[in-house]
Amino acid sequence: MPELPDLEVIKENLTPRTVGRTVRGVKVFFPAFLKTWDPPVEELVGRQVTEVGRRGKFLLFHLEGELRLLVHLMRWGWVWHGRSSYAPTRATAFLLSLDDGMDIRVIEPGRRKLARAWVLPPGEAGPVAELGLEPLAPSFTPEALRGVLAGRRRQLKRLLTDQHLIAGIGNAYADEILFRAQLSPFRYAHTLSEPELDRLWRAIPETLRWAIGEIKRRIGDQLTDREVRDFLWVHGRAGKPCRVCGTPIEEVLVGGGRTDFCPACQNVNRPPAG
Ligand SMILES: [Zn+2]
Incomplete structure (x- = not known):
């Protein structure tokens, strides 16, 4: 997608x-x-x-x-x-x-x-009126993210993919953002400390900009029917060793989507809450 x-x-x-x-x-x-x-x-x-x-x-x-x-x-x-x-x-x-x-x-x-x-x-x-924060816009400040997360008893993975809160992130890049931020996809937003919130805020545009660069490097100025995802760190890599620590990437299926993560780098407590 x-x-x-x-x-x-x-x-x-x-x-x-x-x-x-x-x-x-x-x-x-x-x-x-x-x-x-x-x-x-x-x-x-x-x-x-x-x-x-x-x-x-x-x-x-x-x-x-x-x-x-x-x-x-x-x-x-x-x-x-x-x-x-x-x-x-x-x-x-x-x-x-x-x-x-x-x-x-x-x-x-x-x-x-x-x-x-x-x-x-x-x-x-039209439907654009209902969208949440635009992660690459200057208005995506730590305060803006804090405002969206404040008091939400929701898991980070679900929160990041909610288009009404933050627009543009789906299953794959939510996993990549959480890996970069070293946060468990199952953590609840209201439990994040200030340094963790800051890590998440930085990881969102950094991950998206990095991915834009990687995709452009692979397809140049073409339009393609291919989904270019071979450079990802965790999403789609279940069972393969984490490129940072070597621990096998784990996968949890929720609804129609899969969540991939490194249990070591992302400090995941099992069984995942919720
Ligand atoms: Zn790892």
Whole structure:
């Protein structure tokens, strides 16, 4: 599932392909993809793309006249860029044809079509309004994080992946952040000491920025359907030795997600509480 670092790289790589281009056509391939009907998606046609942004796990295409197209790739979605003459595959959810003969397409290969989009008129934030702190923004201060965590009797892993509190972090990067912060994913937020809170605060943007750099190093300026995760320290490495201390990485399955951690580096008491 794409998370903040993946989406940040997609945003950066989409920018030179789209900004300054005018939309020549749009097509929605399954009705549930589009969550809004006013303004109609055809309103995008004839407008220039002025900027590509990201907020949490949403991609934002800004168009002339302050219209915005919001895209959420959900679990399996990815973005394709190629010639408009290339016939759309059955996995195509949406396409935006540009005036240079190229398309931007949202590909949803999952059996359940989960990717979604919103066309927003000026002044409307849509689902983005419900998002929590943006971890790479200057407003992500220790005080802001403390405000979000204050008194919460919730485990750190669940808290970090709650988009209403902090936006953009999913299963994989929550594990990486907690490894970097040397904190157990099962710790309750209200039990953190000041130094631990500080460690967590530093680890969040550090981990995300590091991951953005690693992904860019591997895919360059390309758009890819690959999930680039081979550089991670704990997530997806269950059973393998920790790269710091050699202890086997452990895994706990909760709901549909897995939590991977180093029991030694992260000082995990077993059995995990909750
Ligand atoms: Zn370790």
